Amino acid sequence: MKEKIKEILNKIFLVEIFKGLLLTLRMFFSKPVTVQYPYERREIYPGFRGKHALVRDPFSGDEKCIGCMRCATVCPSKCIYIKREKIENKMIVIDYVIDASRCVFCAYCVEACPVCALILSEDFEYSTYNKEELVFNKEKLLRNWDEFIKKWPEDFYFNKFWQPSGIDPSRWPKTKREQKPIPIRKIEITKEEKRVSSTD
Ligand code: SF4
Ligand code: SF4
Incomplete structure (x- = not known):
């Protein structure tokens, strides 16, 4: 009642x-908890799963991919296509295609790669009206890498989120972004505090 x-x-x-x-x-x-994008932008943290890229070998400049097919096998969306050929006992990757419009950004492909040849970069601004532009071939994936490292010239190879599973992380150097010293915060010390500390 x-x-x-x-x-x-x-x-x-x-x-x-x-x-x-x-x-x-x-x-x-x-x-407000929101920002006025695109006039304001939030910092993108390492490990954000954005645009795919094929990593270049730092010495030869070619792709690091060895065509082992692990990424294509593990991909739940089956959106990775690899064309490879064995030439003189060496596996050559003729083409490597990712259909990003079908990708669910799970990063299984990145984790499965034994040589860290594939990454999901921190670039998320690649929307388009043309679906075909979201099909990245080998050249485009390498270009994605070049564009990505232009933004982070000091910090490319060893983002800890790209490390393949099963490999001891201590074997990989830290990212340069991680190695940066913590900024020093300046604290004003009064004359009185200085005097007290000198008499201690
Ligand atoms: S992130 Fe996931 S869905 Fe996308 S290509 Fe890699 S394995 Fe496939
Ligand atoms: S798992 Fe890595 S090395 Fe193997 S085919 Fe995929 S990208 Fe290339």
Whole structure:
């Protein structure tokens, strides 16, 4: 009975509506959690799964991929196609295609790669009206890598999120971004504090 009366009073005095309006009013004066993209941008953290790229060998400049097919086998979307050929006992990757429009960005391909030849870069701004532009071939994937390292010239090979599973992480150097010293925060010391510390 008590509950029923409370419910009726709530309905008469529009309590729920006023609660909602109060919440709206509170949000109106609180700091927004969103940013005005593209005029404002949030920092992208290492490990963000964006545009695919084929890593270049730092010495030869060619792709690092050895055509082992692990990425294509593990891919749940079956959107990786590799054309390879064995020439003089060496596996040559003729073409490597990823259909990014079918990718679910699970990064299984990155994890499965034994030589860290494939990455999901931090670039997420590649929307297009043309679906064909989302089919990346070997040349485009290498270009994606070049574009990516242009943005992070000091920090490319060893993002810890690209390390293939099954390989001891201690064998891989840290990323340069991780190696950067923590910025020093300047703290003002008063004359009195200086005097006290010198007499200690
Ligand atoms: S991120 Fe996942 S879905 Fe996308 S290509 Fe790699 S394995 Fe396939
Ligand atoms: S798993 Fe790595 S090395 Fe093997 S085919 Fe895929 S990208 Fe190339």
